[in-house]
Amino acid sequence: MNTFTIQETTEISLEVGRILLQSGATTNRVELMMRKVCGVFGYPETEAYVTPTGIFLSVADRENKVTTSIKRIDNRRIDLGKITSVSHLVGEMEKRHCRDGRCDLGAAQFLEQLHRIEEEKTYPAWLTVFSGGTTSGFFCLLFGGSWMEFVVAYAVGVLVVLSLRLLGKLQINNFLINILGAALVVSFAKLLDIVVPGIKLDNIIIGGIMLLVPGLSFVNAIRDSMSGDLVSGTARAVEALFIAIAIATGSGVMLKVWELWGF
Amino acid sequence: MRPFDYLTLLQFLWAFLSILGFSVRVNLKGPKIWLLALGGGLSWAFYLVILYFSKSLLYSIFGATLLVCAYSEVVARLIKVPVSVFVTCSIIPLVPGSSLYYGMQAYIAGNNAIASEQIYKALLISGTIAMAIAVVSSVTNIIFRLFNRF
Numbered sequence: 001m002n003t004f005t006i007q008e009t010t011e012i013s014l015e016v017g018r019i020l021l022q023s024g025a026t027t028n029r030v031e032l033m034m035r036k037v038c039g040v041f042g043y044p045e046t047e048a049y050v051t052p053t054g055i056f057l058s059v060a061d062r063e064n065k066v067t068t069s070i071k072r073i074d075n076r077r078i079d080l081g082k083i084t085s086v087s088h089l090v091g092e093m094e095k096r097h098c099r100d101g102r103c104d105l106g107a108a109q110f111l112e113q114l115h116r117i118e119e120e121k122t123y124p125a126w127l128t129v130f131s132g133g134t135t136s137g138f139f140c141l142l143f144g145g146s147w148m149e150f151v152v153a154y155a156v157g158v159l160v161v162l163s164l165r166l167l168g169k170l171q172i173n174n175f176l177i178n179i180l181g182a183a184l185v186v187s188f189a190k191l192l193d194i195v196v197p198g199i200k201l202d203n204i205i206i207g208g209i210m211l212l213v214p215g216l217s218f219v220n221a222i223r224d225s226m227s228g229d230l231v232s233g234t235a236r237a238v239e240a241l242f243i244a245i246a247i248a249t250g251s252g253v254m255l256k257v258w259e260l261w262g263f
Numbered sequence: 264m265r266p267f268d269y270l271t272l273l274q275f276l277w278a279f280l281s282i283l284g285f286s287v288r289v290n291l292k293g294p295k296i297w298l299l300a301l302g303g304g305l306s307w308a309f310y311l312v313i314l315y316f317s318k319s320l321l322y323s324i325f326g327a328t329l330l331v332c333a334y335s336e337v338v339a340r341l342i343k344v345p346v347s348v349f350v351t352c353s354i355i356p357l358v359p360g361s362s363l364y365y366g367m368q369a370y371i372a373g374n375n376a377i378a379s380e381q382i383y384k385a386l387l388i389s390g391t392i393a394m395a396i397a398v399v400s401s402v403t404n405i406i407f408r409l410f411n412r413f
Contacts, residue, residue, distance in 0.1 A: 029345060079289060079290045080351070081289065084348065087345055123290065128290075131285070131287035132284065132288055134280060134287075136281075139277075141277045142356065209360045210281075210358070213360045215354065218392075219354065222397055223400055226396075226401055247363065251364060255368065259371070
């Protein structure tokens with residue numbers, strides 16, 4: 001049976017918070033999970049304050065000595081799978097591994113499990129690329145495209161997700177990625193339009209744009225505001241708005257460029 | 264029977280498959296992605312059916328989001344997945360990506376009247392979805408509080 005020092009507790013709790021926040025969990029949930037981790041390790045007097053770009057955590061021990069840590073969060077990437085696995089792990093800690101602040105696993109093992117969740121490759125790269133194609137293709141059909149347009153939209157989706165993966169390796173910021181993504185959607189659609197006769201571009205481009213729309217930021221903004229985390233709610237709403245503007249800018253500029261070029 | 268014919272079924276299927284692709288892309292795995300995809304398909308099917316009966320765009324968006332959020336709150340708790348994951352995937356088909364594009368296209372073509380109409384529509388639709396999600400999550404909180412009290 002292991003007990004945990006306040007340093008180990010803080011480290012594990014911040015790690016849980018970091019993974020959740022980077023993968024796009026709601027503020028309320030991150031705070032809840034971090035408090036739960038400290039609680040199971042025997043430090044129930046905990047305050048967590050989370051914003052989309054940073055985590056503040058203070059843990060009080062039995063003599064009421066308070067330790068506070070701050071963690072800065074950047075490069076966020078949507079990964080709903082990780083949110084589910086981390087929540088599951090915290091649930092397991094509470095139910096199976098720990099009782100009254102004593103656990104049957106050590107700090108190193110918990111950190112290793114978190115590390116494994118972070119490194120975990122759920123799907124091979126080609127499958128995520130093709131599922132991007134599936135999304136844009138079927139959205140094209142949903143908005144009234146024909147089967148030929150479906151094929152083109154599928155190709156556009158695959159190409160765009162592939163190029164976004166490559167661009168993601170350069171670590172450029174979120175808005176530029178979205179501008180480039182929308183520009184690429186329009187360019188690939190226009191290029192394929194030259195090769196394939198008799199298709200209308202509107203539904204294809206909309207299908208491609210649906211790959212980029214900020215659905216998660218939008219939902220999180222509303223849920224954060226509703227649970228009273230006004231700072232995160234506003235920040236995420238502005239993020240969603242800026243992403244929408246970025247998409248409109250990228251596609252608009254590219255449409256104009258092609259129009260001036262004469263297509 | 265117009266709203267329940269094979270056209271609606273096909274549209275349901277397209278929405279289902281696109282959300283299936285979406286959930287694979289955000290790294291979700293296991294049998295739950297089928298339920299997520301079902302949520303996405305249902306949101307679009309509810310939207311179509313309500314639109315047929317009410318002939319009102321915003322009302323049908325509101326109704327579809329309410330129903331699909333209720334579905335998400337129930338199913339997400341049953342299979343122990345965070346609710347926001349579920350809601351995010353299910354409302355994606357209703358997000359006004361097409362209005363955004365048509366608005367932009369009209370601005371580029373210099374047609375300001377249509378452009379403002381489309382952008383206004385996109386804003387109204389997002390606001391409506393926001394309100395519906397807010398209503399469902401607040402009501403769920405209230406129900407849980409009452410449940411815990413008694």
